[in-house]
Amino acid sequence: MGCPREDTATQPPGTRSPTVGRATIGAMIDFALTDENRLVQQTARAFAEAEILPYIREWDARGEVHREVFDKMAELGFLGAPIPERYGGAGMDYISFALLCEELERADTAFRVVQSVHVALNSLALLQWGTEEQRQRWLVPQARGEKLATFALTEPGVGTDAANLATTARRDGSGYRLNGQKIWISLADLADHFLVFATVDRSKGWRGICAFVLERGMKGLSTGTIHGKMGIRAGNTGLINLDDVFVPEENRIGEEGEGFLVAMSAIDQGRYTVAAGAVGLAQACLDASVKYARERRTFGQEIGRHQLVKEMIARMVAGIEAGRLLVWRAGWLKNHGRRSTRETSLAKWYATEHAVQCALDAIQIHGAYGYSNEYPVERYLRNAKAAVIYEGTSQLHTLIAADYALGYREDRPLRCEPWPAEGFEGRGV
Numbered sequence: 001m002g003c004p005r006e007d008t009a010t011q012p013p014g015t016r017s018p019t020v021g022r023a024t025i026g027a028m029i030d031f032a033l034t035d036e037n038r039l040v041q042q043t044a045r046a047f048a049e050a051e052i053l054p055y056i057r058e059w060d061a062r063g064e065v066h067r068e069v070f071d072k073m074a075e076l077g078f079l080g081a082p083i084p085e086r087y088g089g090a091g092m093d094y095i096s097f098a099l100l101c102e103e104l105e106r107a108d109t110a111f112r113v114v115q116s117v118h119v120a121l122n123s124l125a126l127l128q129w130g131t132e133e134q135r136q137r138w139l140v141p142q143a144r145g146e147k148l149a150t151f152a153l154t155e156p157g158v159g160t161d162a163a164n165l166a167t168t169a170r171r172d173g174s175g176y177r178l179n180g181q182k183i184w185i186s187l188a189d190l191a192d193h194f195l196v197f198a199t200v201d202r203s204k205g206w207r208g209i210c211a212f213v214l215e216r217g218m219k220g221l222s223t224g225t226i227h228g229k230m231g232i233r234a235g236n237t238g239l240i241n242l243d244d245v246f247v248p249e250e251n252r253i254g255e256e257g258e259g260f261l262v263a264m265s266a267i268d269q270g271r272y273t274v275a276a277g278a279v280g281l282a283q284a285c286l287d288a289s290v291k292y293a294r295e296r297r298t299f300g301q302e303i304g305r306h307q308l309v310k311e312m313i314a315r316m317v318a319g320i321e322a323g324r325l326l327v328w329r330a331g332w333l334k335n336h337g338r339r340s341t342r343e344t345s346l347a348k349w350y351a352t353e354h355a356v357q358c359a360l361d362a363i364q365i366h367g368a369y370g371y372s373n374e375y376p377v378e379r380y381l382r383n384a385k386a387a388v389i390y391e392g393t394s395q396l397h398t399l400i401a402a403d404y405a406l407g408y409r410e411d412r413p414l415r416c417e418p419w420p421a422e423g424f425e426g427r428g429v
């Protein structure tokens with residue numbers, strides 16, 4: 001059945017109302033980073049500067065994926081960042097988790113994607129919806145970095161319309177037979193564990209969807225890599241084929257028919273990492289642009305002295321600050337175990353759109369050099385564009401924001417609510 005946890009006694013029914021969280025948020029948020037937050041930020045930045053930035057231009061140009069970098073991330077606790085220590089994780093709060101994602105994407109998107117897929121979409125879903133046995137079996141080795149995990153919802157004919165899955169799960173004795181295909185799956189050719197979604201009854205729509213953990217090596221499961229991507233070339237993206245794969249019932253996450261809720265809960269976490277990473281990418285655009293604007297001279301002065309260059313720089317600064325605050329607001333709610341679908345969606349929408357604009361402006365500031373991989377800004381644009389498509393298109397997030405404002409959408413209680421960050425259990429808000 002899943003969900004039981006040690007802190008339930010400190011969280012009586014009703015304490016997770018999203019309304020309560022939003023009503024008190026203005027008075028409760030502290031914008032000062034803790035010593036732990038700063039340490040995570042500094043550690044992640046030092047890691048990126050040593051292990052990614054010296055090599056990323058070549059990796060991107062060749063489309064090379066370096067699994068050994070993920071192993072080094074695991075050594076620092078990054079692959080279990082917000083997972084409680086008792087499950088092998090680092091026990092970070094969600095602000096630290098955001099700072100980690102920001103610093104990784106400041107170097108390159110491919111390495112933030114690992115946080116999104118392995119940690120947010122898979123591991124945090126197991127934490128929220130899994131049974132204790134499932135957490136011990138899959139979550140613990142994932143949080144320790146011993147196993148790599150991914151999330152498989154998207155199909156060749158199904159993206160935003162996630163309730164209309166074609167992949168099927170047919171009952172077969174003590175388990176299920178899965179048939180179908182998943183596509184645009186990050187880490188598809190590298191992952192050991194797959195959180196896969198399939199329908200037991202298409203006539204039931206989203207209520208017929210189930211979630212399952214599959215393991216590499218299961219008969220009938222095969223994967224492949226997608227080549228020719230516009231961006232994120234240092235990361236693996238691929239497809240998963242399911243040919244009558246037998247999955248034991250104990251591999252089902254949540255109850256039968258709860259798979260869509262599992263997926264949407266996971267996507268709330270994934271969008272948070274994407275938003276935080278987009279802030280980092282925008283920051284990288286600003287850093288590169290400021291450096292170039294102080295070095296490049298035209299008409300007898302630094303181009304940073306020209307007013308229209310200043311305008312582009314100023315737009316970057318304002319949007320980065322706004323995006324970071326939207327991310328931190330969602331992180332505050334997550335720290336306290338509050339639902340944050342609205343806040344996370346807004347942060348993802350704003351930050352990713354701003355990252356694309358920052359990359360366009362950064363190329364403009366660099367002029368012809370911005371069109372060449374001699375400078376990193378063209379890579380920033382290619383990487384930024386993906387994030388306004390995956391984890392919900394910008395058009396979808398526009399509708400989500402409007403539906404909340406109009407009262408057409410509201411968050412309803414879940415059987416398995418999100419966990420608060422370690423150390424925040426039972427805190428009054």
